[in-house]
Amino acid sequence: MTALFKKNQKIADYKKSLQFAFYCLTHPLDGFWDLTHEKRGSIAVANTILIVTLLARLMRLQFTGFLFLRVYWPEINIILQIGSVLFVLAMWCVGNWALTTLFDGKGRLGQIYVATCYGMLPYPLIQFPLLILSNVVTVDEAEFYMVLSSFSLVWAAVLILFAMAQIHEYKMAKNIGFIIATVFAMLVMVFILLLFFSMISQGVAYFISIVRELLFRV
Amino acid sequence: MKKRFLKTAVCMIAAGVLAVSGTGLTVRAEEGYTYSYDYWGDIQYSPDAYEVVGVYTSADLGLELPLKRPEGLFVKGNSIYVCDTGNNRILELQRTDKDTISYVRSIDGIRGDVEVKEFNSPTDVTITDDGYIYVADMNNCRILKLDMDGNYIMAFTKPTDATFNQEIDFLPAKIAVDTAGRVYCVAKNVNKGLVKFENDGVFSGFVGATPVTYNWTDYVWKKFASKTQRENMEKFTPTEYDNLYMDHEGFIYATITQANQDDIDSGDTDIVKKLNLMGSDILVRNGELYVIGDLYWGNGGGYDGPSLFTDVTAMENDIYFVLDKTRGRVFAYDDQGRMLYGFGGPGNEGGYFRRPVALDHMEHDLLVLDSQDNSITLFTPTQYGQLIFDAIEQFQDGFYDESGASWQEVMNQNNNYDLAYIGIGRSLLRQKKYQEAMDYFKLKYDDDNYSKAFKQYRKQWVEDHIGIIFAVVALLMIVPLAIGRIKRIRWEIDKADIFMNQK
Numbered sequence: 001m002t003a004l005f006k007k008n009q010k011i012a013d014y015k016k017s018l019q020f021a022f023y024c025l026t027h028p029l030d031g032f033w034d035l036t037h038e039k040r041g042s043i044a045v046a047n048t049i050l051i052v053t054l055l056a057r058l059m060r061l062q063f064t065g066f067l068f069l070r071v072y073w074p075e076i077n078i079i080l081q082i083g084s085v086l087f088v089l090a091m092w093c094v095g096n097w098a099l100t101t102l103f104d105g106k107g108r109l110g111q112i113y114v115a116t117c118y119g120m121l122p123y124p125l126i127q128f129p130l131l132i133l134s135n136v137v138t139v140d141e142a143e144f145y146m147v148l149s150s151f152s153l154v155w156a157a158v159l160i161l162f163a164m165a166q167i168h169e170y171k172m173a174k175n176i177g178f179i180i181a182t183v184f185a186m187l188v189m190v191f192i193l194l195l196f197f198s199m200i201s202q203g204v205a206y207f208i209s210i211v212r213e214l215l216f217r218v
Numbered sequence: 219m220k221k222r223f224l225k226t227a228v229c230m231i232a233a234g235v236l237a238v239s240g241t242g243l244t245v246r247a248e249e250g251y252t253y254s255y256d257y258w259g260d261i262q263y264s265p266d267a268y269e270v271v272g273v274y275t276s277a278d279l280g281l282e283l284p285l286k287r288p289e290g291l292f293v294k295g296n297s298i299y300v301c302d303t304g305n306n307r308i309l310e311l312q313r314t315d316k317d318t319i320s321y322v323r324s325i326d327g328i329r330g331d332v333e334v335k336e337f338n339s340p341t342d343v344t345i346t347d348d349g350y351i352y353v354a355d356m357n358n359c360r361i362l363k364l365d366m367d368g369n370y371i372m373a374f375t376k377p378t379d380a381t382f383n384q385e386i387d388f389l390p391a392k393i394a395v396d397t398a399g400r401v402y403c404v405a406k407n408v409n410k411g412l413v414k415f416e417n418d419g420v421f422s423g424f425v426g427a428t429p430v431t432y433n434w435t436d437y438v439w440k441k442f443a444s445k446t447q448r449e450n451m452e453k454f455t456p457t458e459y460d461n462l463y464m465d466h467e468g469f470i471y472a473t474i475t476q477a478n479q480d481d482i483d484s485g486d487t488d489i490v491k492k493l494n495l496m497g498s499d500i501l502v503r504n505g506e507l508y509v510i511g512d513l514y515w516g517n518g519g520g521y522d523g524p525s526l527f528t529d530v531t532a533m534e535n536d537i538y539f540v541l542d543k544t545r546g547r548v549f550a551y552d553d554q555g556r557m558l559y560g561f562g563g564p565g566n567e568g569g570y571f572r573r574p575v576a577l578d579h580m581e582h583d584l585l586v587l588d589s590q591d592n593s594i595t596l597f598t599p600t601q602y603g604q605l606i607f608d609a610i611e612q613f614q615d616g617f618y619d620e621s622g623a624s625w626q627e628v629m630n631q632n633n634n635y636d637l638a639y640i641g642i643g644r645s646l647l648r649q650k651k652y653q654e655a656m657d658y659f660k661l662k663y664d665d666d667n668y669s670k671a672f673k674q675y676r677k678q679w680v681e682d683h684i685g686i687i688f689a690v691v692a693l694l695m696i697v698p699l700a701i702g703r704i705k706r707i708r709w710e711i712d713k714a715d716i717f718m719n720q721k
Contacts, residue, residue: 066663066665066668067665067669138668138669138670138672138673139665140673
C-alpha cells in the first residue's frame with residue numbers, strides 16, 4: 001500500500017516538476033530561483049528534457065525539409081551526434097561547478113546539471129514543430145524557419161544564463177564573467193584530455209613494443 | 219581542401235589497385251574519361267559525351283612545312299583557320315567529310331599597300347560574315363583586316379589615347395569582331411579590360427575591366443606594414459583576360475587564368491565571364507558549383523592547381539565549353555552555369571592533350587588545337603552527348619514533353635546524372651505534374667525548382683481541400699464557443715440554485 005502510494009507520489013512529483021519546467025520558460029528569474037532553493041526541479045525531468053533534446057537533434061537530420069538541411073549521410077555518425085551534445089554538457093557542468101565552487105557559487109554539480117537541462121527546453125519545444133513547418137514552406141518563406149530556429153537557440157541560451165545567475169546567487173556581471181571563464185575551462189579540459197589520451201596511447205605503444213621485442217628475442 | 223586531396227588520393231589508389239589487379243580493366247578505363255559532379259561535389263563518372271573522330275597532325279593534313287607552335291583556331295562553316303604562329307602564316311583547312319580534314323591554302327603574307335608584308339607571330343584569326351579576315355599580328359603590334367584573298371584593307375594599331383599606357387607595346391593576342399566590324403582584343407600586359415576599336419580603327423576604350431577588390435584583412439595588414447613590406451606584397455591589380463569568344467548573339471565570353479588559387483576556389487574571382495555591350499558580366503551562375511572546372515586539384519604527376527581556361531567557345535544553344543590547360547580537359551556548361559560534363563586529360567593518346575591552346579566548335583563538333591603536339595583533335599558527340607544536347611535544345615524551344623523524354627533516355631544511360639533528374643523535373647513542372655516534379659527535384663536537392671513545384675502543389679491542395687479546411691477552422695472556432703456557452707449555462711443554473719437557496 002505504502003509502496004503504491006510512494007509510486008503515485010513519485011509520478012505526481014515528476015508531473016509537477018515537469019510543469020515547473022514550462023513555468024521556467026517564461027519566468028526564468030523566479031523559476032530558476034525556486035528550482036534549487038525550493039527544490040522544485042528534479043533530475044528525472046532534467047534527464048527527460050535532455051533525451052528529448054537529443055531526439056530533436058537526431059530527428060532534425062532525417063525529417064527536416066531538404067530546403068533547410070541537406071545531410072551527407074556517409075559522413076553522419078550517430079554516436080558523434082549524441083556525443084557532441086553530451087560531452088559538451090558534461091564539460092560545461094564540471095567546468096562551471098569547478099570554477100564557481102571556488103568563488104562563492106551556491107550551486108552544486110547536480111543543480112547545475114538540472115538547471116542547464118531545464119534551460120534547454122526551448123530547443124525541442126520549437127524544433128519539433130519546425131520539423132513540420134520545414135516541409136510545408138518554399139524558399140521564399142524560408143526566413144520564418146530561420147528566425148524561429150535561431151530563436152530556439154537564443155531562448156535556450158538566455159534561460160541558461162539566468163539559470164546560472166540564480167542558482168549560484170550571482171549578480172549578472174559576475175555571472176557573465178564566470179560563463180566566459182567556464183568556456184575557457186572547457187577548452188583547458190579538452191586540451192588536458194587530448195594530452196592524456198595521447199600520453200596513454202604512447203605509453204601503451206611503448207609497452208607493446210617492449211613485449212614484442214622480448215618475444216622476438218626470447 | 220585537405221578533404222578533397224584525401225578523396226583524390228583514395229581515388230587514385232583505388233584506380234591504381236584496379237589497374238594492377240587487371241580485373242574489369244576495359245570498363246574502368248572507359249569510366250575515367252568523362253565525368254560530372256553531383257550535388258555534393260563528388261565525381262560521378264559518366265558515359266562519354268564526346269568521342270574522338272581523329273587527331274590531325276601536319277602529316278595527316280599534307281603540309282610541306284609542319285605546324286610550329288600554332289596558337290589560334292577559328293571555325294567558319296566547314297572551314298578551319300589555324301594560326302601557325304611559329305611559321306608566321308595562316309592556314310585554311312576544310313572539313314570535307316565526317317572524318318576528313320584537308321589542306322586548302324596558306325596565307326603567308328599580306329598583299330597590297332602596306333609596309334610590313336609579313337606576319338610576325340600571328341596568334342589569332344577571325345573571319346567575319348561579310349568576308350574579311352582579321353589577324354592578330356602580335357609581334358608587329360597590329361591587328362590586320364584583310365579580304366579573303368589576303369589583300370590589305372586596314373590595320374588597327376596601338377591606341378594613342380592617354381588611357382592606354384604609352385610605355386608598353388601593343389601586343390594583340392586574341393581578337394573577336396562583331397557584326398558592325400568593331401574589334402575586341404585581348405592585349406598582353408593590358409589589365410584594363412578588352413581593348414575595343416571602332417570599325418574605322420579608332421580606339422574607343424576598354425570593355426569589361428574587372429573591378430579592383432581587396433579584403434579588409436589585407437587592408438589592415440597594409441596599415442601596419444613598412445614601406446618595403448608593402449612593395450613586396452601582392453599588388454591589387456585587376457586581372458588580365460586571356461581569351462575571348464563572340465557568340466551568335468554578340469556577347470563576349472572571356473576567360474581569365476591569372477587569378478589567385480584561393481579566390482578561384484572560394485568563387486571570389488570569376489574566371490569565365492560573359493560580357494554584354496556595356497562590359498558587364500551577365501553569365502548565369504545558378505549551379506551548385508562555381509564555374510571553375512575541376513574541383514579537386516590534388517597534385518598528381520606534376521599536374522597541380524586549379525583549372526586554367528585558355529579558351530572558350532559557345533554554341534547556339536548557349537552551352538559553352540572551356541578548355542583547361544592545366545590538365546588538358548574540356549568542360550561543358552549549360553546556360554544556367556551547371557557543369558554538364560568534363561572530359562580529357564594530359565597525355566599523348568587521342569582525346570588527351572599536352573598543351574591545348576585553342577578550342578572552337580563546328581555545330582556540335584569540337585576542335586581542339588594542341589600547340590605542343592602540333593595537332594588538331596576533332597570530337598563529335600556520342601549518342602549520349604547528343605541526347606543531352608537534344609534535351610536542352612528541346613526545352614529551350616518549348617518542347618517540354620520531348621525534353622523530358624530525352625532526359626529520361628539520358629538517365630537510362632547514366633543514373634548518377636543530376637541534371638537528368640532536374641531536367642525531367644522541369645519538364646514535369648511545365649506539364650503541371652507538380653508532385654512528380656517535386657520528387658525529382660528533391661532527389662537532387664534543387665531547392666528553387668522544388669519550391670516552384672511545391673508552391674503550385676500547395677495551392678492545388680488547398681483548393682482541393684478547401685471544404686475540409688473550412689470545416690476544421692469552423693470546428694476549432696465553434697467548439698470553444700460551445701464549451702464556453704455550456705459552462706455559462708451551467709454557471710447560471712448553479713447561481714440560480716444559490717439564489718433560490720438564499721431566498
